[in-house]
Amino acid sequence: MYTKDWVAKWALYSPHQTALKELDTGRAYTYAELNQAANYLATELTQTHHLQKGDRVMVLAEHCLEYVALFVAAQKTGLVLVPINYRLACGEIDYLVRNCEPALLIYEEQFQDKALVLPGLAAVPRVWPLQALADLCQRGLATPQPAWAGPEPEEDDPVFILYTSGTTGFPKGALYTHRMLLWNSLNTSLSLEITPTDVTINCMPPFHTGGWNVLLTPFLHRGATVGLMKKFQPERLLTLLDQEQADIFMGVPTMLKMMMESPAFATADLGSLRYFIVGGEALPLEVIRAWDRKGIKIRQGFGLTEVGPNLFSLHQDDAVRKIGSIGRANFYVETRLLDEQGREVGPNKVGELCLRGPITTPGYWRDPEATAKALPDGWFRTGDLLRRDEEGYFFVMDRIKNMYISGGENVYPAEIERFLLTFPGVSEVAVIGVPDARWGEVGKAFVVTKGLDISCEALLAYCAGNLARFKVPKYLELVAELPKNDTGKINKKALQATV
Incomplete structure (x- = not known):
């Protein structure tokens, strides 16, 4: 059985290599230090505080060294x-x-006004400020720690529960297993050609799968090496990409x-970067071209919390030729596009994307109904409508719930x-x-x-000359900005509430 304790291996192979660096504070862990802190956490949590494999540890905090050390302890222990x-x-x-009924809730002090007033807190056996976790890590670094000798988790045990918005209005907790963690990394490493000398900066939030599993x-x-940046700041990020000599x-x-659009864009060198990875939505061609003139290639990707998340990748050389495409499926990803009758569709036909492979969730936490609906036959129903062209490149048409008739x-x-x-500008x-008396929806x-x-x-005239008549919006409104969710994607639910 493969090891789940990745950091212990790198602490042996490359102990002095920087694993993590907080770019806001300058604090850093080498792989030896990260492993030492995580070993101490694993021992303290399981032996002193009697947490067991499968117990949930809920965290309300921004990314930091100790948060990642806690993740490494979870890899070791099965928490x-x-x-x-x-x-x-x-x-x-x-x-x-x-x-989720956590056995331990850890909150960062800046969020204590939310954490300490929760009615459900009374049922949580242990509630710690983040500083308590930091103190444990510091103690672990102060003296050499023995290797973790406890039982390893099984490959199908969850390492994360990642909550996503649900169609019923209640969030669903997607189970993310050790098996998914490994095979997502293998897919990513093969696709992006990651090496031990590479450096990245992560400014995605830790409550999103992208904050953990795209690159971290x-x-x-x-x-x-991963640089941790708590908040996205465009000018500072451009400076840090140069300063840290980031590769991806x-x-x-x-x-x-x-x-x-930042003033720092013109002077940023960015000569160390191989490419940017972009996910979530299609990137406009003018943005791709602006970065291309800067010498930065763009790799469009696509993924889900429940599968992957690194599923598709468009090679940077195809960024312009296949504009709008998410590329081809990664190495260990099986795909099907099915119509409403469950039949596979041919090239350039739209179908629901269904996925299978070792990067697929076993289901949702305590939600057998949602699990059965998403995985009726071992293939995960994504709810995304895609088409595949003659060369095998995939294009996202829309979410099923966004489609209208x-x-x-x-x-x-x-x-x-x-x-x-x-359209320029x-x-x-x-x-x-939106509802329409004549057409049903427009x-x-x-x-x-x-x-x-x-x-x-x-x-509207531009649309009328280039889109089928039924696709031309009946209404068009110029707005100063669009509402966004916490990961920067356009919030269409908020727009629906305005009409």
């Missing part, structure tokens, strides 16, 4: 890490506490657009959004379906421009 979105309201956090955990698996960076489209025709908002982004677009587009004098009439 389950439950990262929580610190931007949620108290009632929302309380639901998660009651749902694959980099730890390869013995590489992952961000969402909003980040890349803000960096491109106008006059009997399926309309995919993402297709219209991508088209409107080709348009920086962001969101299209939703489109409404919300458009952000770069301060240029662009009229709604001009945009």
